[in-house]
Amino acid sequence: MTETPRKSPIRERKGKNRVSARKTVSPAVNNSYEITLEEALELFVNAKKAEGMRLRTIHDYYQHIEWFRRFLSEFYPDVNFIQQLTADLIRNYINYLKDERNPFAGIDKRERPRKGLAVSTINIRLRTLCTMCRFWAEEGYLTTNPMEKVKLLKSDSVDDLTGFTEKELKKLFGVLDTRQYSCFRDKVIMLLLLDTGIRINELVNIEIQHLDVKQLTLTIPAEIAKNRRSRTIPVSRKIMKLLLELHKENKSYFEPTDYLFLTAYGDQAIPDTFRRRLYVYAKEAKVKRATPHMFRHTFARDYLLNGGDIFTLQLILDHADITTTRRYIQMNKDHVQAQHRQYSPASKYLK
Structure with missing residues (x-):
């Protein structure tokens, strides 16, 4: 069975996140000078x-x-x-x-x-x-x-600190038509956010050279990291495979570029483009709320629920203070009950 080729990119609205050149003003000589x-x-x-x-x-x-x-x-x-x-x-x-x-x-x-x-x-x-x-x-x-x-x-x-439920994520992924380049790219973005917890502003600046395929890691260099500290974080094998597939498609559609996430015009993607598209996906999937940062909170919560430790999580999320990491982890009653059933020390003494 031959694989059906993915459709060529759908045109997206072109946009640039640039700061235009602005006229500077001379400093006031004293505070009696009125400044607009x-x-x-x-x-x-x-x-x-x-x-x-x-x-x-x-x-x-x-x-x-x-x-x-x-x-x-x-x-x-x-x-x-x-x-x-x-x-x-x-x-x-x-x-x-x-x-x-x-x-x-x-x-x-x-x-x-x-x-x-x-x-x-x-x-x-x-x-x-x-x-x-x-x-x-x-x-x-x-x-x-x-x-x-x-x-x-x-x-x-704590609404701003909550992540997605499993049901919400299935709905979001369910509306993506990955035969279209834009939807495939967005799926890779969503999966990478879930797999690593990186910030969307860091993600759009990732270049192919930042990936280490053998070590299964992604390096966020200091110049694109929010806190200006370089860090290397693990990437799941299947996610790495999708990243390489996306890069391969980029090369077949667009002029050569080091950036991994591109618009349908071949320009570097910007965070607001993904935010707008995520809003449309959420509306179609009937998901009440969806923001890029919710993937980061989902990663943090599920990382701990799956047995990860909070100190490693702090390093992955690039938090200077562990109290910030603690704020990211908002668990509902079902999460607490499931963890209690699995880890309560009393259970091993019951026959």
């Missing part, structure tokens, strides 16, 4: 570029401040300079994000009827503001730091 939010952002970014900050992080800073700028434009049109920022204004921003902001507003096919962002999302934006306000104050552009007394939101929810 845009000028203040450039001062901050210019300093961080000099410190070696990655373009991805800089891109996120621009995005976070853009959302804050839109809030000011709608509700505080008279606030034009960072010297006008106050703790009360920022608290109003927090309440707006918590109660009024519509998730994915303006994004085609992703808008939702509910209002309010997740606590984790709000805190990410607040940390950006906190970092910038501290910089502006330390550099003398602000006489007082408006974020100094503003606290991050607290939450008792």
Whole structure:
């Protein structure tokens, strides 16, 4: 029986995760000089570029401040300079994000009827503001730091730290038509995330040279690792075989490239492309929630449930502090009961 060849790549929307060149501004000579939010952002970014900050992080800073700028434009049109920022204004921003902001507003096919962002999302934006306000104050552009007394939101929810159930994963894999290049590539991405727990931002930067086929390992070099520490992690034999198959298909479809994960145009894949496609898969599979990071949490949970130790897991996940690793492991009642039945020391004394 001959194997049916996989269909050629379906065209995906082309996108680049680039930070455009922006005009820099001259530093203020003293804090009496009024600085717009845009000028203040450039001062901050210019300093961080000099410190070696990655373009991805800089891109996120621009995005976070853009959302804050839109809030000011709608509700505080008279606030034009960072010297006008106050703790009360920022608290109003927090309440707006918590109660009024519509998730994915303006994004085609992703808008939702509910209002309010997740606590984790709000805190990410607040940390950006906190970092910038501290910089502006330390550099003398602000006489007082408006974020100094503003606290991050607290939450008792662990929803953002949960992984997939086995049933959800079967549904997600079930909607993938792997005769199509894009679906096959996405399946390999999902399986590699489940097999290694690596971050999606690390995954899209993997090159074929990072794979050691004989040793069955994947090296994440320092330049693409989140914490700028190189690490080598194991890869299952079947997953390694799929990675090599994907690379072979890349060579047959596209111009030569070292990157392993490509768009249907042959460009290097970006995280947002996979996030959007995963959202579509989840909707089709009737899975309530699906994000790339949930694969990482699923790996962490199941690694321990299958007998792995938490210290090895910490190394694989690249956590500097083991308390972070502990937070990743959220087990429901069924997991706890199954572990208790298997490992309770009392069972061996019962006849």
